[in-house]
Each structure stands twice: as structure tokens, then as C-alpha cells.
Amino acid sequence: MKKSLEIDEKIFQDAVKFYGTVLNLPPLASKIYSYLIFDFDKVGITFDEFVEVFSASKSSVSTSINLLLNAELIVDVNKMDERKRYFFANDDYKKIRFEKIVQKMQDELKLLDDLKNFRKTEHKEADERFEVYKALLNKNIKNIQESLNKL
Incomplete structure (x- = not known):
């Protein structure tokens, strides 16, 4: 699986640092949140893509996603006829x-x-x-x- 989003590495790194500090997020959660910000077309990102893109363990990704969901920074959606959940930055945040x-x-x-x-x-x-x-x-x-x- 390749990245489904086109990102600018410098902007991404700046976002990771900024949101990690401002929102008091651990590094992986800050990366996930920053990555989702590049989802301009709101297609959603799957759990498996996070695991692959960040070369992180499933448990680490799961912990970070739960933290972001609890903080209302992200939302998840199950698309019709699919078991996968898709994650989006919460526009209301x-x-x-x-x-x-x-x-x-x-x-x-x-x-x-x-x-x-x-x-x-x-x-x-x-x-x-x-x-x-x-x-x-x-x-x-x-x-x-x-x-x-x-x-």
C-alpha cells in the first residue's frame, strides 16, 4: 500500500511539531493528526495505511487513534459494505x-x-x-x- 495522500514533508514536519506542542500530543498521535490534515478531499485514511505509512505497530497506532478520537480531534466512519473504518480530521475541532x-x-x-x-x-x-x-x-x-x- 502506498500513501493515498500527497504531502509536503516540510509542512508535515512543521504541523507535527506545532500540533504536538499546542495540543499536547505524543509523537505518533501528532503525526497521524497532521497526516489527516492533508486529506483535503476527505477520502479518509484507514488504520492499515497509518500502520504502513508510519511503520508503527498496530497497538501504537490504535492507542494514538483512540487518544485522538477521545480528544475529538478526529472522527471515524464505516463506509457502506466495508468493514474498514476511515478516519478524518474533525472539522468541528x-x-x-x-x-x-x-x-x-x-x-x-x-x-x-x-x-x-x-x-x-x-x-x-x-x-x-x-x-x-x-x-x-x-x-x-x-x-x-x-x-x-x-x-
């Missing part, structure tokens, strides 16, 4: 990713408010920095949510 970022910022805002309310003393300089940081978080939440509505 960008939206899911930014929804998680917004939730983390909202959680941080709540924590910051709780800490400020708990603190017994006033500290003008710290309070000013606190308000600037809160404004930054709120502005980013608003911007992200407006963009998500367009997706």
Missing part, C-alpha cells in the same frame, strides 16, 4: 477547541473574583492590574465568541 479556551477563561475570571473577594486587604496597584487583566480576558472571550458564531 476548531470550534470545540475555542469553546474550551473560552470556558477556561471564564473559569479563570470566576477564580480571580473569588480570590479578590476573599482577600481582606486592599492593594491599589494590584487591583488596577487585576482589572486590566479581567478586561483583557473579557475582551478575548467576546472576540472568540463572535468568531465562533460565524463558524
